[in-house]
Amino acid sequence: MPVSHTEPQGTDRGNGKVPSTPLFNLPTPAPSKTFYTPLFKSLSLSVRTMFSTPASSSCPPVLPPALQVRVNPGSVTEGQSVTLTCSTTCTLTGSPAFTWYRDGSPLSFTTQTHQLTASSEDGGTYSCAVNGSELLPSPAVALTVN
Numbered sequence: 001m002p003v004s005h006t007e008p009q010g011t012d013r014g015n016g017k018v019p020s021t022p023l024f025n026l027p028t029p030a031p032s033k034t035f036y037t038p039l040f041k042s043l044s045l046s047v048r049t050m051f052s053t054p055a056s057s058s059c060p061p062v063l064p065p066a067l068q069v070r071v072n073p074g075s076v077t078e079g080q081s082v083t084l085t086c087s088t089t090c091t092l093t094g095s096p097a098f099t100w101y102r103d104g105s106p107l108s109f110t111t112q113t114h115q116l117t118a119s120s121e122d123g124g125t126y127s128c129a130v131n132g133s134e135l136l137p138s139p140a141v142a143l144t145v146n
Contacts, residue, residue: 066088066089066090067086067087067088067128067129067130067136067137067138068086068087068088068138068139069084069085069086069087069126069127069128069138069139069140069141070083070084070085070087070141071083071084071126071141071142071143072085074141074142074143074144075143075144075145075146076118076143076144076145076146077118077145077146078118078119078120078145078146079117079118079119080117080118081115081116081117081118082115082116082117082118082122082143083113083114083115084100084113084114084115084116084126084128084143085112085113086098086100086112086113086128086130086138087112088130092112092130096112096130096131097110097130097131098110098111098112098128098129098130098131099128099129099130099131099134099137100114100126100127100128101126101127101128101129101137101140102122102124102125102126103124103125104127110131118143118145119145120145122143122145123143123144123145124142124143125140125141125142125143126140126141126142126143127139127140127141
């Protein structure tokens with residue numbers, strides 16, 4: 001059945017007459033099982049990619065691990081030891097790798113816990129992500145180096 005549009009009652013086109021016939025007709029597309037399929041497949045793939053859980057996680061399959069960074073201590077002077085820990089609410093099996101970030105830039109270490117001797121360049125905010133879920137890093141936590 002074609003879709004049509006008629007101007008509402010009381011409207012005219014500048015000639016004082018109210019039209020009673022449709023202004024335009026749109027053809028109705030034939031029913032198709034694949035009409036929305038390409039878009040749906042694309043969105044589905046994007047959502048699965050963004051929210052996929054690493055194979056080494058006990059989290060539900062549609063949720064990434066909830067992560068939290070601990071910086072201990074949070075404020076140090078140069079030369080002091082600092083421990084960075086990326087903790088999760090899920091049980092991670094095997095030897096999962098982590099991506100660490102300082103001020104949004106990736107760092108070279110990939111372990112869940114990392115110890116460093118603080119220098120002035122180490123000050124900033126730290127976050128982490130389980131490899132495979134890098135789009136969803138932990139909230140950032142600050143390290144102050146005096």
